[in-house]
Amino acid sequence: MLIVKFTFLVQVFRQANVHLQQRVPWRDCTSTTRPERTPRVSFLTRVLQLLCNRFYDIEYLVNRSQSLRNWSLRRQNSFYGYTRERYGDNVAAACYILSLGGGIRFSGEREWFWENQLGKFRGDLSHFREIPVEEVDAKGTPITYDGLNNITILSSLRTLDLSNCPHVDDWCLSRLHALSESLEELSLSGCKKVSDKGLATLHHLKKLKKLELFDLSHISNPGLIRILLEEVLPECEILGIDYSDVLKGNSLEEINKQHS
Amino acid sequence: MAAWRRIAFRLLTARLFRCKPVSLGRCAREFTSSKALRKGNDFFKDLESEMKKFHEKFVTALPGSDWTPIHMNTNLPPERADIVIVGGGIMGWAIAYWLKKKERIRDGVRVVVVERDPTYTQASTVLSVGGIRQQFSMPENIHMSLFSCYFLRNINEYLSVMNEDPIDVQFNHAGYLFLASENGAQVMEENYHIQRREGANVILLSPEQLKKKFPWINTEGVALASYGLENEGWFDPWILLNAFRKKAISMGVYQCFGDVTGFKTSSRQMVTASGEKVDFKRIHHVIVQMPNSAEYQPVECALVVNAAGAWSGNVAQMAGIGEDSKDNILSMPVPVEPRKRYVYVFHSPEGPGLDMPMLIDNSGAYARREGLGGNYLGGQSPTEDGEPEVSNLDVNYDFFTENVWPNLANRIPSFQNLKVKSAWAGYYDYNTFDQNAILGIHPLVNNLYFATGFSGHGIQQAPAVGRAIAELILDGDFQTLDLTNLGFKRLFIGEKMLERNIV
Numbered sequence: 108m109l110i111v112k113f114t115f116l117v118q119v120f121r122q123a124n125v126h127l128q129q130r131v132p133w134r135d136c137t138s139t140t141r142p143e144r145t146p147r148v149s150f151l152t153r154v155l156q157l158l159c160n161r162f163y164d165i166e167y168l169v170n171r172s173q174s175l176r177n178w179s180l181r182r183q184n185s186f187y188g189y190t191r192e193r194y195g196d197n198v199a200a201a202c203y204i205l206s207l208g209g210g211i212r213f214s215g216e217r218e219w220f221w222e223n224q225l226g227k228f229r230g231d232l233s234h235f236r237e238i239p240v241e242e243v244d245a246k247g248t249p250i251t252y253d254g255l256n257n258i259t260i261l262s263s264l265r266t267l268d269l270s271n272c273p274h275v276d277d278w279c280l281s282r283l284h285a286l287s288e289s290l291e292e293l294s295l296s297g298c299k300k301v302s303d304k305g306l307a308t309l310h311h312l313k314k315l316k317k318l319e320l321f322d323l324s325h326i327s328n329p330g331l332i333r334i335l336l337e338e339v340l341p342e343c344e345i346l347g348i349d350y351s352d353v354l355k356g357n358s359l360e361e362i363n364k365q366h367s
Numbered sequence: 368m369a370a371w372r373r374i375a376f377r378l379l380t381a382r383l384f385r386c387k388p389v390s391l392g393r394c395a396r397e398f399t400s401s402k403a404l405r406k407g408n409d410f411f412k413d414l415e416s417e418m419k420k421f422h423e424k425f426v427t428a429l430p431g432s433d434w435t436p437i438h439m440n441t442n443l444p445p446e447r448a449d450i451v452i453v454g455g456g457i458m459g460w461a462i463a464y465w466l467k468k469k470e471r472i473r474d475g476v477r478v479v480v481v482e483r484d485p486t487y488t489q490a491s492t493v494l495s496v497g498g499i500r501q502q503f504s505m506p507e508n509i510h511m512s513l514f515s516c517y518f519l520r521n522i523n524e525y526l527s528v529m530n531e532d533p534i535d536v537q538f539n540h541a542g543y544l545f546l547a548s549e550n551g552a553q554v555m556e557e558n559y560h561i562q563r564r565e566g567a568n569v570i571l572l573s574p575e576q577l578k579k580k581f582p583w584i585n586t587e588g589v590a591l592a593s594y595g596l597e598n599e600g601w602f603d604p605w606i607l608l609n610a611f612r613k614k615a616i617s618m619g620v621y622q623c624f625g626d627v628t629g630f631k632t633s634s635r636q637m638v639t640a641s642g643e644k645v646d647f648k649r650i651h652h653v654i655v656q657m658p659n660s661a662e663y664q665p666v667e668c669a670l671v672v673n674a675a676g677a678w679s680g681n682v683a684q685m686a687g688i689g690e691d692s693k694d695n696i697l698s699m700p701v702p703v704e705p706r707k708r709y710v711y712v713f714h715s716p717e718g719p720g721l722d723m724p725m726l727i728d729n730s731g732a733y734a735r736r737e738g739l740g741g742n743y744l745g746g747q748s749p750t751e752d753g754e755p756e757v758s759n760l761d762v763n764y765d766f767f768t769e770n771v772w773p774n775l776a777n778r779i780p781s782f783q784n785l786k787v788k789s790a791w792a793g794y795y796d797y798n799t800f801d802q803n804a805i806l807g808i809h810p811l812v813n814n815l816y817f818a819t820g821f822s823g824h825g826i827q828q829a830p831a832v833g834r835a836i837a838e839l840i841l842d843g844d845f846q847t848l849d850l851t852n853l854g855f856k857r858l859f860i861g862e863k864m865l866e867r868n869i870v
Contacts, residue, residue, distance in 0.1 A: 307541065335720050338720045
């Protein structure tokens with residue numbers, strides 16, 4: 108009985124529906140307006156809208172990629188502790204510099220050690236346990252503050268070339284006092300993060316004979332720095348800064364005019 | 368216009384109709400209305416302008432407009448917060464930043480930082496000379512300083528906000544040079560051993576070595592010198608404060624400019640093991656008063672952090688610490704009071720050059736280079752009985768001429784020829800008990816944390832202290848640096864943790 112009633116009701120509803128549809132066309136019956144078709148927006152606008160909606164996710168991704176870069180930089184600059192224990196300071200420093208893509212020369216040797224194209228370097232480094240490293244060429248390498256742990260242990264380093272290293276800043280320069288007994292030539296050309304405060308820390312390097320400071324255009328008073336450095340390092344020859352670079356662009360005549 | 372006149376006319380007649388007795392009848396109505404009409408145009412003009420104003424206000428008050436008779440003050444702090452930090456100096460913002468960094472879910476804790484003065488005219492942070500050193504005698508201080516150096520070195524990893532410039536705190540790596548006479552040489556050597564053991568890079572210099580390294584020093588009376596080679600120097604505290612603030616606000620910390628005028632507390636009588644009755648208090652609301660107004664907002668909170676610097680004693684008193692006359696723990700006030708210190712800027716044409724560190728003489732006078740133009744900063748801590756009064760920040764230049772200059776000129780002969788350019792004064796949040804920080808929770812006020820009493824070396828310990836308090840709050844105990852020795856316990860048992868190397 109119930110089933111019969113149920114099917115009967117269903118039939119009634121179906122017929123009513125059909126009637127409704129026949130009597131009143133669907134389009135006129137609606138109380139809400141049908142949404143118009145959105146105009147075609149360009150792909151770029153849609154991409155930008157998507158990015159805008161997901162701001163926090165994008166921020167998180169950007170922060171993660173930055174921390175990933177920092178982590179990989181740290182890994183490259185890790186301390187070669189095991190190598191140092193096994194083979195000594197000099198070999199550890201050599202391995203480190205070579206892995207970064209720099210060059211190294213031992214004292215007494217004429218040839219430089221470099222990485223070859225395959226990223227490998229000569230395996231007979233272990234023979235150089237006792238021979239101190241004399242020159243380090245770290246041009247353009249990603250050397251950082253932590254990486255200097257491997258270099259400051261060298262007790263008879265004479266030349267250090269840190270030009271165009273993007274991560275060398277004032278903190279790195281403050282560590283170079285450990286090389287004050289032996290360092291004679293230092294090059295900091297093109298290091299964008301070095302400022303006059305970092306250059307002030309070079310007063311520890313009493314044996315320094317040559318200091319190269321080319322392309323340091325972001326320092327505010329290069330001529331003044333040169334004068335002050337020459338005061339504290341009397342035997343050092345400072346290259347790359349002209350005395351007339353007192354203020355960027357202005358010549359001495361203009362400054363005299365301003366003051367008078 | 369005609370419509371107005373009609374409305375006005377109807378209103379007028381309606382009013383007159385109400386006022387006059389009905390018996391007067393129609394003629395009275397007509398008579399009075401015509402009289403009103405005869406009065407002239409000014410009446411209607413005034414009425415028109417009044418009506419216009421009313422109409423405008425009426426339209427704005429209709430739904431759909433944003434006029435409301437209730438004016439909300441948007442500068443009020445939120446009504447409920449998890450942690451309220453009293454004081455917006457470097458400590459307050461460092462704690463806020465680390466709290467947000469350590470919360471494991473987004474908006475895990477709601478932090479409100481309440482600062483009284485948005486211009487920071489009297490705050491110790493911005494008036495500080497900004498030095499950082501590891502030459503302390505307490506290992507806790509050395510480690511806090513070392514971590515702060517690490518933090519400043521990698522400041523962009525910690526505090527960089529997207530789309531903002533990288534942060535540069537202008538760190539000068541010049542080192543600190545402490546000089547000791549015969550009496551202090553023994554203490555200096557002991558300190559040196561402690562510092563080297565904890566990882567600070569410090570060397571001891573004899574007078575001959577000192578003269579060789581710094582030829583401009585007069586080594587008369589110097590028995591020993593202690594020189595920091597790395598991680599010591601000075602930086603700009605305002606940049607650090609702003610970096611913390613921007614990053615903390617970007618992470619969701621609420622900043623409120625207002626004065627904390629009181630706490631609403633509840634207390635419970637408890638009996639200690641020895642039978643003594645103590646009041647166990649808990650803070651429920653922080654009453655924040657808006658600047659230049661009587662308006663206040665009670666902020667319901669779970670925890671309160673007292674980072675109010677030189678005025679921490681007052682804030683603690685609001686919570687009832689130090690007010691009781693009974694002789695129990697709660698009656699002991701927090702021993703932090705403001706002490707005024709002067710800093711003088713002077714120019715000396717023959718002064719030491721780039722190699723000048725922050726020199727601290729055995730007489731207590733200090734001087735350091737400022738910039739590249741031959742300017743120097745100098746000062747001295749006054750003796751106990753010569754403490755200047757602290758009601759304002761006026762500078763006493765006689766103090767320089769009488770006390771500071773003779774000492775400096777004696778030590779650095781080229782300073783005999785100098786000219787004072789300017790000076791300023793700032794407050795130390797001086798811990799009269801043992802001149803070291805007070806970090807931790809108060810034993811009787813259950814949810815009040817303290818980060819105060821730094822006595823002049825707060826700025827160099829701020830990142831470490833921020834992390835320590837955040838660990839106390841969120842993890843329950845110190846995780847990285849164990850600073851229990853700097854807690855409240857030493858105040859009650861009377862054990863002084865003296866720092867022997869105070870400038």
